[in-house]
Amino acid sequence: MILAFQSDLVSRIRQTVAEAFGVNLGEILVQTTPRLELGDMALPLAFDLARKIGRKPREIAQELAPKLTSVSGIARAEVAGGGFINLFLDRGAFTVSLSSFITAPPAKEQRPDRVIVEHTSINPNKAAHIGHVRNSILGDTFVRLLQASGHEVLTQNYIDDTGVQVADVIVGFEQLEGKSLEEVRAIDARFDYYCWDLYARVFEWYGDLKDRKALQAATLHAIEKHEGPAAELGEHVAARIVRAHLATMARLDIGYDLLVRESDILRQHFWARAFELLKDRKAIVFEQEGKARGCWVLRMEDADGGGDESKIIVRSNGTVTYTGKDIAYQLWKLGKLGLDFRYRRHEESRPERPLWSSTSGEADEGAPAFGAGASLVFNVIDVGQSYPQRVVKAGVAALAGPEAAAGTRHLGYEKVVLSKATARELGYEVDEEGGAVKVSGRRGLGVKADDLIDALEAKARNEIATRDPERLPGERAKAARDVAVGALRYFMLRFSRNRIITFDMEEALAFTGETGPYIQNSVVRARSILAKVASEGHDVGALLGRAHDRDLLKTFFATPEGDSAWSLFLAMARTEEAIETAVRTEEPSVMTRHAFQIAQAFHGYYQNPAHSVLRAETEDLRAVRLLVVHLFVRHTTDIAGLLGIPIPDRM
RNA sequence: GCGCCCGUAGCUCAAUGGAUAGAGCGUUGCCCUCCGAAGGCAAAGGCUACUGGUUCGAGCCCAGUCGGGCGCACCA
Numbered sequence: 213m214i215l216a217f218q219s220d221l222v223s224r225i226r227q228t229v230a231e232a233f234g235v236n237l238g239e240i241l242v243q244t245t246p247r248l249e250l251g252d253m254a255l256p257l258a259f260d261l262a263r264k265i266g267r268k269p270r271e272i273a274q275e276l277a278p279k280l281t282s283v284s285g286i287a288r289a290e291v292a293g294g295g296f297i298n299l300f301l302d303r304g305a306f307t308v309s310l311s312s313f314i315t316a317p318p319a320k321e322q323r324p325d326r327v328i329v330e331h332t333s334i335n336p337n338k339a340a341h342i343g344h345v346r347n348s349i350l351g352d353t354f355v356r357l358l359q360a361s362g363h364e365v366l367t368q369n370y371i372d373d374t375g376v377q378v379a380d381v382i383v384g385f386e387q388l389e390g391k392s393l394e395e396v397r398a399i400d401a402r403f404d405y406y407c408w409d410l411y412a413r414v415f416e417w418y419g420d421l422k423d424r425k426a427l428q429a430a431t432l433h434a435i436e437k438h439e440g441p442a443a444e445l446g447e448h449v450a451a452r453i454v455r456a457h458l459a460t461m462a463r464l465d466i467g468y469d470l471l472v473r474e475s476d477i478l479r480q481h482f483w484a485r486a487f488e489l490l491k492d493r494k495a496i497v498f499e500q501e502g503k504a505r506g507c508w509v510l511r512m513e514d515a516d517g518g519g520d521e522s523k524i525i526v527r528s529n530g531t532v533t534y535t536g537k538d539i540a541y542q543l544w545k546l547g548k549l550g551l552d553f554r555y556r557r558h559e560e561s562r563p564e565r566p567l568w569s570s571t572s573g574e575a576d577e578g579a580p581a582f583g584a585g586a587s588l589v590f591n592v593i594d595v596g597q598s599y600p601q602r603v604v605k606a607g608v609a610a611l612a613g614p615e616a617a618a619g620t621r622h623l624g625y626e627k628v629v630l631s632k633a634t635a636r637e638l639g640y641e642v643d644e645e646g647g648a649v650k651v652s653g654r655r656g657l658g659v660k661a662d663d664l665i666d667a668l669e670a671k672a673r674n675e676i677a678t679r680d681p682e683r684l685p686g687e688r689a690k691a692a693r694d695v696a697v698g699a700l701r702y703f704m705l706r707f708s709r710n711r712i713i714t715f716d717m718e719e720a721l722a723f724t725g726e727t728g729p730y731i732q733n734s735v736v737r738a739r740s741i742l743a744k745v746a747s748e749g750h751d752v753g754a755l756l757g758r759a760h761d762r763d764l765l766k767t768f769f770a771t772p773e774g775d776s777a778w779s780l781f782l783a784m785a786r787t788e789e790a791i792e793t794a795v796r797t798e799e800p801s802v803m804t805r806h807a808f809q810i811a812q813a814f815h816g817y818y819q820n821p822a823h824s825v826l827r828a829e830t831e832d833l834r835a836v837r838l839l840v841v842h843l844f845v846r847h848t849t850d851i852a853g854l855l856g857i858p859i860p861d862r863m
Numbered sequence: 864g865c866g867c868c869c870g871u872a873g874c875u876c877a878a879u880g881g882a883u884a885g886a887g888c889g890u891u892g893c894c895c896u897c898c899g900a901a902g903g904c905a906a907a908g909g910c911u912a913c914u915g916g917u918u919c920g921a922g923c924c925c926a927g928u929c930g931g932g933c934g935c936a937c938c939a
Contacts, residue, residue: 245882247882247883254882256881259920268919432939534938595867595868596934626868627933675901710868712868722888724887724902725886730887733899736899741898743898797879812886815902816903818898819900819904820903821894823898824898841898
């Protein structure tokens with residue numbers, strides 16, 4: 213629904229339709245018109261009515277339009293095209309209510325249910341790369357949008373500290389470098405970068421040699437059992453890399469409530485409990501024959517009945533697959549497992565953003581009730597994992613029912629690949645025919661998250677230095693950080709989730725056009741207008757009060773300048789709808805586009821020298837122009853916050 | 864082989880089944896005597912891969928064809 217803060221308008225339209233045609237429309241679709249001259253809002257409802265009552269759409273529209281004119285808030289209604297009803301709003305009244313909505317938003321109705329979002333979940337064995345950045349920015353923004361629509365959200369980051377990737381790095385330290393735990397501890401280079409290179413070297417070293425690969429398996433086994441020096445080394449590596457990941461993500465203003473460690477899932481025997489439950493409910497069966505003889509499998513029926521698949525959950529040697537462990541973990545998230553972790557405060561916990569970790573050691577006091585479960589769980593994982601995610605969902609369905617399965621959501625997104633140019637810069641050998649190039653962690657090729665952020669900051673510092681050489685280095689650095697974060701977050705969000713992002717360094721470093729800095733700049737400029745107006749001795753408060761006058765606004769909106777301001781207001785009024793759409797369709801890119809449209813409308817308005825606040829011809833005009841700028845700043849600051857895009861004081 | 868995703872301007876992407884398919888980049892012109900030009904204005908650029916179908920209406924839904932990507936382990 214458009215203009216949520218004017219939902220009463222929609223209900224009055226519904227009532228008018230009911231009175232005129234005796235039909236009760238459920239959802240009333242409100243659209244924008246192709247051009248502002250055609251109207252402020254478009255109602256296609258005559259097409260629906262035509263089907264229902266068997267009359268021509270245009271005829272219905274013509275009958276209904278005059279009746280809508282009497283609805284308060286609607287100034288005029290016209291019939292257009294084959295049966296659209298275009299509404300012209302009472303702009304003055306609309307602006308007054310928009311103003312109070314923006315400056316004093318009504319308290320959001322808090323939803324009773326709790327939502328879990330799991331994102332980031334990077335293997336703790338090397339530095340984060342751009343693919344991880346997409347995951348984390350997507351997840352973090354979705355958290356912000358859920359919160360804005362009234363959900364209580366717990367953000368979790370899953371740490372696979374007992375996986376093969378950690379094992380590989382351990383093999384590297386032990387076999388390639390012959391380092392003890394003490395010596396690894398003593399490494400004072402950037403540890404996540406160090407491991408990034410080591411990890412690549414290990415894969416070169418493995419080659420096709422079976423006995424070397426056997427070391428990987430043995431090491432994995434050791435860290436899973438939590439025994440011996442390899443396990444101790446693994447614990448150190450994982451913990452240290454996790455701190456590095458937290459620091460990287462903190463640069464992008466991304467945080468978490470809880471870190472769940474795979475090792476704790478093992479030690480709390482989550483799987484054993486899940487196995488019992490799955491057997492009890494006959495959700496999995498023991499295969500007596502066929503390919504999967506001796507395994508416990510989950511049968512998944514195809515939606516269209518085209519034969520059923522089955523997925524092995526427990527191998528014939530009695531060990532559980534990754535998917536099996538994932539089902540157990542998912543059941544815990546939903547509060548359906550009947551087991552819980554113990555929790556300790558993480559070293560990186562800060563008072564303003566407490567961070568907890570699962571633990572198998574001593575529990576700390578004061579942990580939130582993480583184990584209470586959520587009715588809705590979003591797992592932010594790349595689309596390559598769609599199949600295993602579907603298996604997990606099927607397992608949840610078999611064990612906890614369709615409702616729990618419906619609450620198990622895979623927030624999937626496509627991968628990030630490198631453009632040819634960027635791949636070449638990084639030393640890839642790129643063949644002429646091929647297009648984009650896949651990142652390969654095993655070969656140590658890819659763009660590290662921190663390197664990317666560093667490059668963005670450096671670029672921003674240069675921009676600022678050329679634009680404003682007088683700026684103090686400290687201020688410059690701070691603004692550069694904000695610009696870098698804004699650029700990166702916007703870049704990662706602007707594509708829809710199922711779109712492969714071809715990462716090109718030059719494109720990502722762009723600060724012009726549809727980018728985060730464009731939005732930041734619009735707010736910075738608007739703020740500087742407000743500051744200038746105040747510094748020149750104008751009473752901002754009094755001017756804003758003066759602007760809230762319907763007759764004054766009515767006159768203003770009748771001018772071409774008013775049209776320009778009005779299109780900005782209409783765009784801003786659509787924010788509630790944009791948030792709702794972004795959450796419902798699970799597509800944060802809706803929000804970046806919305807923010808851009810608003811910023812664009814503002815740029816179009818304020819850039820015109822004839823619309824100057826300072827040089828306004830009359831106090832009335834000054835007042836109204838100031839209101840436009842003021843509302844834009846308030847509102848766009850909030851929207852930028854939803855996207856995690858900081859607004860620097862100056863750029 | 865089966866399943867999923869993608870194919871829209873030179874490039875990168877938008878477009879809850881609705882009106883003349885929109886942005887950004889790039890290209891070509893303008894605009895700092897103007898609240899900072901990370902900006903604004905304008906122009907050029909499209910048989911929405913193809914063929915059928917569904918309906919008042921299809922870039923979007925359905926069937927098929929052709930291209931491209933990714934899944935479909937007793938790996939994690």
